[in-house]
Each structure stands twice: as C-alpha cells, then as structure tokens.
Amino acid sequence: MSKLLIGVIGAVAGLLIAFIFIYQAAPELMMVEDESKYSFDETVEVFEEEVREAGWSIAGSHDMQEILEGHGHDVISIKIFELCSSKYSAEILKLDDERIVSPLMPCRISIYEKSDGNTYVTRMNSTLMARPFGGVINEVMQKAAEETEEIIEKIIK
Template identity: 40%
Template structure:
C-alpha cells in the first residue's frame, strides 16, 4: 500500500485494482450475455417454412455457390424417437472461396468451419427463421487470406439470405 505525503496510507492503488477487477468481470459478463447473439445471425422470414426453403435453394442456385448437402434435422430426430420442429440445415460452398483456404497449408486450419452452414427453422409458434454464423465477425480474429476470404464469403452468403427473405426479390425462375 502506498503512503501519501503526510505518511497516511493511500487508497489509490486499491481503487485502481478494484476498477480493473470490476471492468474485467463486467466484460466477461457482457460477453457471456451477448456472445451467442454476436456469433450467430438470424433473420425472420416473411414466408412459411416450405416457401423459405424453396426461395433459399433458388437464391443459392442463382449464384456461383452450390448446395453440397441438406440435413433434415426434424426427420433425423424423429428417426431416433424425438419430436422437433422443422429444421433444415444447408451446407453451401463457393469453390472459389474454398480453394483460397484449401490450397494453402497455413490457412487450412479453418477448414473445420467449412462449408458454410445455413439453417432454416420453424419455431413452435410457426415463425420461420434463417440462422447462420456471423462469419464477418469471426473473420476479424484472422488475418491475411483467411480474413479476406471469410469477409467475401460472408458478404455473398448474406446476399443469398437477403434474396430469400426480401419480398421484392424473388430468386425463383
């Protein structure tokens, strides 16, 4: 503990340490509360489940992106004796973006996040949402090729989602 000019103990050191601890605790609490909402992005669809999935598939097909796989999670759960609301997860990929990662040894570490996954799900009250990882935010922790590729992929995949939920943009032929 420090002493001031009169020889009394100073509380400045304790105040500083207390402030730092309170700031750290506040930051951790804020990240715990906001983290899921920051890392995941969702949009409510103005359409029903079937129309939203149709529009999403058409929006992907109108780009250079491809649907690699479709997971019917409701069906999978029913096969195992569980009941779940409708949920379809799409694995989508841009070959150009994938090659930026997969052809470089130093960048391939992020391949576990590939391909991009987008979920269309229906809540118990009948509302339909499109959910995906906030790759734009996740990209900020990387540099170089990975960051640029993830930023570009995020921008393009968001355009696909926008075309899906925008009533003025019908991606279907």
C-alpha cells in the same frame, strides 16, 4: 488506501464487468437469426434457387426433423444446408496454415420453424468470427459472408 491500489481494484472490476457482458452477449453475437417472409417450404425452395443463381453449391443438406423422427423424436421442421463457393474454399484450402478453419467449412445455414408458426434463417456471424484470424482467412470469409448475406436477403423480412 493508496491511489495505485484503488486504480488496480477499479481496473479489475472493470475487466470483470466487461467479461460478464461479453459472456452474456456472445451467443447473440456469434449467430444471426432472421425471420423469413415465406413459409418453411417456400423458404427452402427460394433459398435453394438463390444459392444456385449466386453460383454457389449446396454441398449437403440435413432434414433434421426426418432424421430425429427416425430415432423416435418429434421436432418442428428444420433443414441445415452446407453451402460452398469453390472460389472461396480454394483460396483457403490451398494454403497450409489457413486449413485450420476447415471445420467451419462449408458455410452452414439453418432454416427452421418455431412454435410461433414462423420460419427463421440462422447462420454463424462469419464477419465477426473471421476477424481474429486476420490475413487471408479474414479477407476470404468477409467476401463469402457478404455473398451469403445477399442470398439470404431475398428470403428475410
């Protein structure tokens, strides 16, 4: 077998292993989950207060436990919040080419209980998700992610 063929086989095998690793790790890389130091209700209360103090808005919230209960399903407490910072949103939405990321807006944060009785805070890993876009989108999403993490830092362990 020639050295070239062995090199090609090695490269293909390496790429396959890398793909499998990335595929397996992707969900954990894309989402960030932290345990809250408070109960569910306290977490929601402190979170909403911290959002306001940071100058952000809650553009919407969804009590998924209540919504699903109305459809005959029983789930543990979960609320999804849509956060908006007008200064960051405007930087992206005023530009035609950058509007492509509008489905990622507003920023979503979930607060929920698990069967272990603890409360958790989850959000998209915006710093990682923004990088491939580059330019204005990356710059703005990095700043927004930093501020969002400062808000969340007050409620996690």
